[in-house]
Amino acid sequence: MTTLCTALPEQLRLLLVDDHRIFLDGLSLALAPLCPDLHIHTAQNADEAEACLRQHDFDLILLDLRLPDVPGLELLQRWQRQGRMTPVAILSASDSNLDAQAAMAAGALGFIPKSADGDDLRQAVTRVLLGETLQAPVSGDKPPLTPRQQEILLLLADGLPNKAICRRLGVSEDTVKTHLKALFQELDVHNRTACVSAARQRGWL
Template sequence: MTALCTALPERLSLLLVDDHRIFLDGLALALGPLCPDLRIQTAQTAAEAEQCLQHGSFDLILLDLRLPDMPGLELLQRWQRQGLPTPVAILSGSDSSQDAQAALAAGALGFIPKSADSEDLRQAVTRVLLGEVLPMPQTTERPHLTPRQREILLLLAEGLPNKAISRRLGLSEDTVKTHLKALFQELDVHTRTACVSAARQRGWL
């Protein structure tokens, strides 16, 4: 981490916005090694964050998506409309790829999961401070599928037709079709090929 930090200035000012005080304290401790003179201010609501911005300037804002008085995404969009020059990265407990995409589309420079360890967190923050846009995090979304639907999805990926799937699993073709319909709805697709492709994109196959 030392080599990475040498590119940062000796003095940095960060604003951490999260409604959990214990998390804020731990975050401040984890970010301590970033530079010799690290100044951290914290806010637990959108209103407190706005007050901090009125009275000071920051090198980076780490913003949670879940705030008690306003969604973090809405706050980020407001800052973008106001032309806030301070870079913003989202630090969230959400593991939704949709949340990550929405945050990046709204102007965030990165989406950092709260599950990141201290080293990964400091590296991600350093990259944002150096002007990088962090890539989309790997999705951890898990399929809401029954064990039978997972079996059918795997056989579908092998290219088996309904009749072969029904024989392999000892099911009627109508039952297989019912499970396929549920899979199509879950993945929002209309064909077998699209079903397999969407499942692979989500990491289900």
């Protein structure tokens, strides 16, 4: 770990985006040893994050998937469309392989579980800062799904109806139904509840 850290610049500016203030405070303390002159900014929702980005350039953004106003994955995709070059790593309470795969497909450079201890967290952040892409964990039964199908499955597991999924992803209801049909066929099920259950059994959620 020491060898990795010496390769970092002496000054870094990080943006931490999470809706839990206590977690942000703990994360800031855990990251403090990264370099001598570390500037940490925090945001508790997408609006605050975008306000920070208008004011500063950051070396890395640590982004939670579950935000109160805009889902983290949707926010990441928005930044990708805008051509924002700031590296983003997802920091999530989810240990789901599917969450990780969807985040990487959306442009994240790493997926770090919140269950990581301080040393593992600093090591993962250091690797991303040094330009490395942290491969998402892969289960033995990798889902043969497209990134869009992965997104829909996640929203399905959150209990969202088709119309809400349409609004969240900006697609038509027919498109959602087409993807759901493909998911049902892949998992050999006939309804939404069975789809989520089968996906969990395979370790996709």
